[in-house]
Amino acid sequence: MKREIQAHFKASRGEFHLDARFTLPAQGVSALFGHSGSGKTTLLRCIAGLEPSIDGSLTVDGQCWQSNGALFIPPHKRPIGYVFQEAHLFAHLNVQQNITFGQRRLKPHERSMTFDDVVAMLGISHLLKRAVTYLSGGERQRVAIARALLTSPKLLLMDEPLSALDEQSRADILPYLERLHDELSTPIIYVSHSQKEVSRLADYLVWLEQGKVQAEGPLQRVMGRFDLAATHGDEAGEVVIAKVMQHDEYYCLSRLQCCCGELWVKRVAGEVGDEVRVHIPAKDVSITLEPATDSSIQNIWPMVVDAISEVEQGQVMLQLRAAGNRQSPPLLSRITLKSFERLQLSVASHCYAQIKSVGLLS
Amino acid sequence: MKREIQAHFKASRGEFHLDARFTLPAQGVSALFGHSGSGKTTLLRCIAGLEPSIDGSLTVDGQCWQSNGALFIPPHKRPIGYVFQEAHLFAHLNVQQNITFGQRRLKPHERSMTFDDVVAMLGISHLLKRAVTYLSGGERQRVAIARALLTSPKLLLMDEPLSALDEQSRADILPYLERLHDELSTPIIYVSHSQKEVSRLADYLVWLEQGKVQAEGPLQRVMGRFDLAATHGDEAGEVVIAKVMQHDEYYCLSRLQCCCGELWVKRVAGEVGDEVRVHIPAKDVSITLEPATDSSIQNIWPMVVDAISEVEQGQVMLQLRAAGNRQSPPLLSRITLKSFERLQLSVASHCYAQIKSVGLLS
Amino acid sequence: MVMDWQPVWLSLQLATVTTLLLLVIATPLAWWLSQTRSFLKQPIAAIVALPLVLPPTVLGFYLLLLLGPQGAVGQFMQQLGLDTLPFTFAGLVVASIFYSLPFMVQPLHNAFESLGSEPLESAATLRASPFDTFINVVVPLARPGFITGIVLSFAHTIGEFGVILMIGGNIPGETQVLSIAIYDHVEMLEYSQAHILSAGMVLFSFVVLLSLYYVNHRFEMPRR
Amino acid sequence: MVMDWQPVWLSLQLATVTTLLLLVIATPLAWWLSQTRSFLKQPIAAIVALPLVLPPTVLGFYLLLLLGPQGAVGQFMQQLGLDTLPFTFAGLVVASIFYSLPFMVQPLHNAFESLGSEPLESAATLRASPFDTFINVVVPLARPGFITGIVLSFAHTIGEFGVILMIGGNIPGETQVLSIAIYDHVEMLEYSQAHILSAGMVLFSFVVLLSLYYVNHRFEMPRR
Amino acid sequence: MEKLQVAVASNFSSTMQRLIPSFEQQSGYRVTASYASSGKLFAQITHGAPFDIFLSADGERPHRLEQLGLVVANQRFTYATGTLVLWAPEARSPEEALQQLQQGRFSFLSIANPKIAPYGAAAMQVLAKLGLDQRFIKRTVRGENIAQAYQFVYSGNAQLGFVAKSQWIDAGDNINGVVWAVPTHMYSPIDQQGVLLKRAEQNPAALAFIDYLYSDGAKQIIAASGYGGLTQTITVE
Ligand SMILES: Nc1ncnc2c1ncn2[C@@H]1O[C@H](COP(=O)(O)OP(=O)(O)OP(=O)(O)O)[C@@H](O)[C@H]1O
Ligand SMILES: Nc1ncnc2c1ncn2[C@@H]1O[C@H](COP(=O)(O)OP(=O)(O)OP(=O)(O)O)[C@@H](O)[C@H]1O
Ligand SMILES: [Mg+2]
Ligand SMILES: [Mg+2]
Secondary structure: OOOEEEEEEEEEEOOEEEEEEEEEEOOOEEEEEEOOOOOHHHHHHHHHOOOOOOEEEEEEOOEEEEEOOOEEOOHHHOOEEEEOOOOOOOOOOEHHHHHHHHHOOOOHHHOOOOHHHHHHHHOOHHHOOOEHHHOOHHHHHHHHHHHHHOOOOOEEEEEOOOOOOOHHHHHHHHHHHHHHHHHOOOOEEEEEOOHHHHHHHOOEEEEEEOOEEEEEEEHHHHHHOHHHHHHOHHHOEEEEEEEEEEEEOOOOEEEEEEOOEEEEEEOOOOOOOOEEEEEEEHHHEEEEOOOOOOEOOOEEEEEEEEEEEEOOOOEEEEEEEEOOOOOOOOEEEEEEHHHHHHOOOOOOOEEEEEEOHHHOOO | OOOEEEEEEEEEEOOEEEEEEEEEEOOOEEEEEEOOOOOHHHHHHHHHOOOOOOEEEEEEOOEEEEEOOOEEOOHHHOOEEEEOOOOOOOOOOEHHHHHHHHHOOOOHHHOOOOHHHHHHHHOOHHHOOOEHHHOOHHHHHHHHHHHHHOOOOOEEEEEOOOOOOOHHHHHHHHHHHHHHHHHOOOOEEEEEOOHHHHHHHOOEEEEEEOOEEEEEEEHHHHHHOHHHHHHOHHHOEEEEEEEEEEEEOOOOEEEEEEOOEEEEEEOOOOOOOOEEEEEEEHHHEEEEOOOOOOEOOOEEEEEEEEEEEEOOOOEEEEEEEEOOOOOOOOEEEEEEHHHHHHOOOOOOOEEEEEEOHHHOOO | OOOOOHHHHHHHHHHHHHHHHHHHHHHHHHHHHHHOOOOOHHHHHHHHHHHHHOOHHHHHHHHHHHHOOOOHHHHHHHHOOOOOOOOOHHHHHHHHHHHHHHHHHHHHHHHHHHHOOHHHHHHHHOOOOHHHHHHHHHHHHOHHHHHHHHHHHHHHHHHOOHHHHHHHOOOOOOOOOHHHHHHHHHHOOOHHHHHHHHHHHHHHHHHHHHHHHHHHHHOOOOOO | OOOOOHHHHHHHHHHHHHHHHHHHHHHHHHHHHHHOOOOOHHHHHHHHHHHHHOOHHHHHHHHHHHHOOOOHHHHHHHHOOOOOOOOOHHHHHHHHHHHHHHHHHHHHHHHHHHHOOHHHHHHHHOOOOHHHHHHHHHHHHOHHHHHHHHHHHHHHHHHOOHHHHHHHOOOOOOOOOHHHHHHHHHHOOOHHHHHHHHHHHHHHHHHHHHHHHHHHHHOOOOOO | OOEEEEEEEHHHHHHHHHHHHHHHHHHOOEEEEEEEOHHHHHHHHHOOOOOOEEEOOOOHHHHHHHHHOOEOOOOOEEEEEEOEEEEEOOOOOHHHHHHHHHOOOOOOEEEEOOOOOHHHHHHHHHHHHOOOOOOOHHHEEEEOOHHHHHHHHHOOOOOEEEEEHHHHHHHOOOOOOEEEEOOHHHOOOEEEEEEEEHHHOOOHHHHHHHHHHHOHHHHHHHHHOOOEOOOEEOOOO
8 A cells, every 4th residue: 555645625714725635755845835824834734633623534554533523533643743824832841851751742652763863853951951931942843843853753743843943953853754654654745935844845746826736746747837936036947866875075076867867966864875865056056168177066967958948037947858869857057137048049959958966955 | 331241151960961151241142042942942041031030141232130139120111022932921811912011111212113014014013903812823923023013122032933834934023133133233132043043133143052162253163163063964054144235136146245255145135234144054065176157056156165174075175265265264165075186276276266146145 | 569779770880880890990900919929928818808708797897997987098088077987878889899890800811821921022013002902902802800700790780788788878769779679579478579579679780780791702803 | 915826727728728728628619610611600609709708797696507506507517426516626627618618719710711621621632630630730830820729828827716706615725726715815905915916917917918929929930 | 957867677677768758748857767786786886877766676785775875875775676577387286386386397497597687596596485495497598687587478489477567557457377476575675766867966866766665645656666666775784
């Protein structure tokens, strides 16, 4: 049986009409993505069972949690962890008591997370005895994440958990979340409005607009769509899956193989043979007609222009594919209209795509 | 008399010790920047007068607001606008009543903002009659910003006001904040942990760590410092002031002149002759030994390597200056060690810096 | 049976005046209790509740001692050229206020404390003076506390008769309130009159309370 | 004067038992009131406050009729083979509960409503069943409401004597509580005894209340 | 016109209401009566209550007031003498009522509190005479006053009760059972005394009311209400 989360929720709240039907893989990270007020939080609450008045059906990994009025598993019986958009800590408990609140309610064998790990990862060990009133915004959010993780959830729901955190804290937490779904195969549904975060983390994307699902699918497919790219300006780009081929310890680089060619990137953590995900922002892909040899840019692929669209005035989005490989997934490049005209590009033009190695996500 | 904000606050709260002394220009945007728990919110509250128990002195634009126990102007008599980290809307008032709460307490001649403008800018006109309970996280934050703006403050204090907002909303609000300090010369003190936001907005930076000021000064100086750059990984870079020289309406580009050379960027809003701020991320500056002619990269400057430091293993940070101009501010470029060795760069090497135009902030 | 409306009016007057004055007195007291960090906070909170522990008649007796011509307060008032309070409507009001004070102070104190400092701080940054904040932010947000205080004080003043009988002297037209009138009927074995008055009182109070709760409900903040 | 301790113990017993039972009864009722959207909410909230509006003696009289052998409740109890309640300690407890109910329900209702739904939702996502949540989240967060309810109910039960005299019959050692004893002294013009008992009662209550408030203070959530 | 404020012990309240109209008609003065227990009225009078005449339920309190010098000396008078009856709602004859008491065939016996109400003291004397005063202590409920003693029986919770004859008469037909008229020798007379307060020494209305109480009309009303009506001035011993 395929591991899936199938959901359909329908409700009206004033002028806001929710009618979202989608299917997510019950593994990896799925992102709920959309503008402010598009219904992300509402949908997450439905999945958690916090909106019993909203009609809908929900099946998680073969188990029915809710079915149009006929069945409704109450939230405390759903094996979820929930990180609220505002931390919602218990004011009468200190940090440690908050964190272990859920854990204490699990049977020992249900506990797959350890207190020490989670506390260390979130960097809150110095706060344990503190009253929650005296936490800063970011500290609050980290405590809320720890609290949800320690319920050892079978499904983790996170509502913009990193928005109040600085780069450093994010960088500490993100790999942990990745480990979570890699090692424990805990599926995560992640609400975010940051395309960067989404493309770093998510395997699957549900794009909400005004309560409706606008686009849905594996990250690569949805992110590659021109309309999406056009909307999201600077962060549009392509995510490709690549295989680790070689590590160069001296230069601290790794060589990846992806469909379009070789890619030198900053030393990645995986073993040779592992698959990694690479986000190539359209704006970081520049075009030359001849391969530059004396450039600091290491990744240069011969490509063919597949499609051309004008994104905004003065900006052109090129869809490229590997020269000699009709089936390769598209690579996006955004250049100025001026360069486009100067280079006299057109569909089927041959060119070289330059990708700045350090501009890549791991 | 020089327009300045001079502050010195000192307090102990459990293990947290605040002892921050700094001087900000009383115009433009100053950023309070630092990790979670570094004391940003506490400091902002001190400036607003919300921490009467904290000893300190504060002089804003020549007026003393607080002076070591001798004087303490209560918060409601300080002409500030405050956007709290959590929105803190009034639960008993609807959106419109919340927004106009402060405005109604101003005399008509003190009002420099209009309701319609602010509401339109923040895209909340459809929410005016709504109870605040029914707002989404981002809507809440926008209402809080509107409420603070409508007090027509002489000093605007913002505690991570954009963290819950999607790119679209940010893009709508940021230009407005810029106009605020350009047209109304309202100084803004802005708490943020996003280097991107800071470099886009701020003129002046106060970098806090564990309650102490770590670095302080004009954005360019602080951001250019190698130690800072090294700490903040991907977002390190340089901010340069450039003058608008020409608009090309067909290509939708603008030509800027900055110390190092000419820069073609996406059409900017200002008039010819205006000054604009440009953030050049170190990772978006690539190096060639010969100027590429058939490349989509338009901005290519002849530079000289001024300093070299190894940032992390396998990564080299170059500090460049314009060839033939010893006084030009530094430009940062991050390249891989491999490229660095292949190009055989050393201090005083001549090279060309390539900057992808669309990778620039306006 | 000829209905004597005077006790009814007197009771309503007494309960209304008492409740209004209690609002005036208890609100600042409760606010102070909720904000202070003084060591006097707990003792004063305890003292406020003390009148409750004495049987009403006994409390009335002590008030009589205190307010009467030989009492400290009474002598002071006489020195000021004022009449003493016992056996007057004013005396009833003073006694009722004293006795019902905890019913107003306690719910308000709770309501004020549960507000937290956020609304106060928001209001301060929006140019509202402390008084302005109190009227336009604290009071509406503490509405449930006010409702409870008003309900308990009003109902209790309507029903109370021990203190009132003692301090007021059951003088028809002056200090004979409804509760005493009903009591008198019961004492005189005029049960049917007592039933009618009691039923009227209960019904009337029910309607008043119900309306109050419905109005409160209409102004309730929406909840998720 | 030989001190008769029996009324003192009886009063303490009565107040303690009443307060405990009130907690048991009022807590679910207040919780229901705070959560329901039923149209019965306002009427029931109003009914809870109604006993207050009747003079205690009169209320006692009606309770006497209701609980007595000819009353509906009394007959029902007799059919069950039980003794009727008037003139027993159990009767005192029932009457006190009935009369003090609003003092417990109202503060709890307010406290529960001011919690909002967030703590409940957080607890639910952390595997706490509704009952678990109630005990471990709602009760500690609503502590000020409980304190107020306990103070008002306890103090009021100690001081009340109208209803109690009526339902209890003032049987020494059985239903003669302290408040009645003090009352009797005042009526007998034995003022010095009354003074001593009253002072003792006030002092004792003050100490109890003060300790309660200090304990409450120690457990108070820190505020900014 | 002079107004007259009379403080009246609660147990005399219904009789007082019959006296007032007849007095007002005769004299043209207006009377307002305040009812409370004698103990409360005493406390109030000692603290300046605006009463002209005090009709107590006993002799003790008027006596004390006299000693305190708050009332006109040598004017204390007995306006009524209370009569005690034993009310047994379930009995068919007075003898049965007495038997019921003697055999203890009741759950509760109701009396007024002997400490504070003269009728209660009288009831205790009767019980003592019958040798029952120690037997039923735990089954004797004591009302704050004679009205409550009556209510305990009326509500069916007490099966026997020593109440005032005046109450029995007031109740008229709508009452069950019978009463045993307690022989007056079994208890010392319940003399209800009145006094004229100092402030009313010159008040013609007050003097007129006292005169009225001595009148035959008033005596008749008082007697018809169930009191051994004799109105006499008692001089200080
Ligand atoms: N009772 C209601 N009446 C009217 N509108 C409502 C009600 N409840 C929610 N809404 C609206 O529903 C929309 C969806 O809210 P939701 O919290 O799910 O948004 P979101 O996608 O999480 O946004 P954000 O990113 O800002 O948190 C919002 O526009 C909100 O104003
Ligand atoms: N009473 C207190 N006792 C102990 N520590 C306290 C107390 N009050 C505040 N702190 C600590 O002071 C530090 C500064 O808090 P502040 O809210 O100013 O941080 P911040 O820079 O705004 O962080 P963030 O970006 O997470 O919002 C935090 O580490 C907080 O835990
Ligand atoms: Mg949301
Ligand atoms: Mg903060």
